[in-house]
Amino acid sequence: MTSGDNSVKQEEAKKSLNFIEVIVENDLKEGKNDGRLQTRFPPEPNGYLHIGHAKAICMDFGIAQKYGGICNLRFDDTNPVKEDVEYVDSIMEDIRWLGFEWANLYYASDYFQQLWDLAVRLIKQGKAYVDEQSAEEIARQKGTPTTAGTESPYRNRSVDENLALFQAMTDGKVEEGKMVLRAKIDMASPNMHFRDPIMYRVINHPHHRTGTAWKVYPMYDYAHGQSDYFEGVTHSICTLEFVVHRPLYDWFIDQFADSDYRPRQYEFNRLNLTYTMMSKRKLLQLVQEGLVRGWDDPRMPTISGLRRRGYTPRSIRSFVDKIGYTKYDGMIDMALLEHAIREDLNATAPRVSAVLDPIKLIITNYDAGKTETLLAENNPEDESAGNREVTFSGELFIERDDFMEDAPKKYFRLTPGNEVRLKHAYIVKCTGCKKDEAGNVLEVYAEYDPLSKSGSGTEESKRKVKGTIHWVSAADYLDAEVRLYDRLFTVPDLDAEKDKDFRELLNPESLIVRTGCKVESSLASAKALDNFQFQRLGYFNLDPDSTPDKLVFNRTVSLKDSWSKVKDK
């Protein structure tokens, strides 16, 4: 086989391109727009970014990176009523956290004067007019998707009159809702967006950047394409709901373009995830109504929520890479997101011992008061992670469900007469338990095999026993609160339950707080957001609420659990 065959093989092994990458490669090859590639990520600062935005960010920044172009961050801040610097700051933080950096930082509000000048130009060309009708009247005249609209009685007034009225709007002499500037296009167009779209409206609300300098604000359809044009964007990538806006995007740009350069809009499918939702409006409602603890509540699909939950930037990028970009409006299984974080944390998270629902295990043949120090590996997937010391003693905490007095056949844990390995320590044989009058188990008893110590090299230490359980020494532990999270909603597809208010579908058990949990003392040095694997339980991180006196952990995701499936049979 020649080396040429090898290179072809490698080529084939390369991940296939998505349809936007195909377009970009072709445009670059053809030298379109002087062979430049420039994208932008254009959020409106009216909320926190969510995992759906992460998909867009990976596209906008990723494709520029891949093909040697640039990607800018532009805040689409044309509606001061909804926007705030709090959102501007969080958006920048989240993009950086995901691992991306913009070439330039822009604001649509930087273009307010330019946009206004162009609007005046359009008026002078007789292609825009001031309408004095109410919002209701304008909506009525818009027609319906199946019937043509009717023209406004103000549609044909003189250029001079339009100029004077637009100036009056600009000077703050017109009340909100009394006048708008509309493009004069076609009230009978089959595309609703062409029925004389509104370009400017009066808003008397301070803007987070321009203050009270402006009384008129441009609408999305007018501002977005022009902003792209001003900046030199070549590929304006957005989501599918903007497909019907594209002809208008092109129309506005054609009105003003003074060269062959054109930005082009391309649309991909939005991210839909099972058991959650991406509506910024509804997420805001959850926050404002106190149904979650904030935008960064670990149950939220926001970037900040996922970060606090314990998701890593790498896991989110890997997830986005797995789901791909198409024009098909589907629904991604939350299990794929969970797979991505398990895959990452399995390779990187230090293993520690934590008991969430503790019960005492007394080793009756171990000297009372004695302790010894054992060595525990930090990560079996990563030898370089090294070892740590843990304390062993005759009294331990173990999980309540690691003991059963009457156990089913395939139960490999503590049950009278059965042997298990205590992780990193000894093999113990269960001898019984103590119960209260109600039959609740208070303590479990066992005897250990002194020769079975982990790593001691003895024959006994190499004995195979069916089960291994984790434990924390009652002589050396820290108390902790552990927050167990589950899916935010009870149904996979919220849109399929249109008859119900989404708040009725919230999962009442999406957060369960466990207190009095016992964790190994090495966790005293954990820092906020540090990831760990609590052995046999799942991946957890230290919540920012945590203090040295009161440790708080979040469960990012549980370990896959084939026992629960066996058990339920």
Next chain:
RNA sequence: UGCCCCAUGGUGUAAUGGUAACACACCGGUUUUUGGUACCGUUUUUCUAGGUUCGAGUCCUGGUGGGGCAACCA
């Protein structure tokens, strides 16, 4: 009842007009001092009817189904 977009296993995604593949999920097994990981395997796929072609998941036409569009939101 207009315009636009879409249709490949359970869920996503791939396949110069030439053997339908990958990931997740599921089920079964091997290994295991985590009922984890890793590894192996089973089951399951081109919406429909025509047409073009030696050959169609791919091209054409008609159906069917899903989504979007009638904010002074983006």
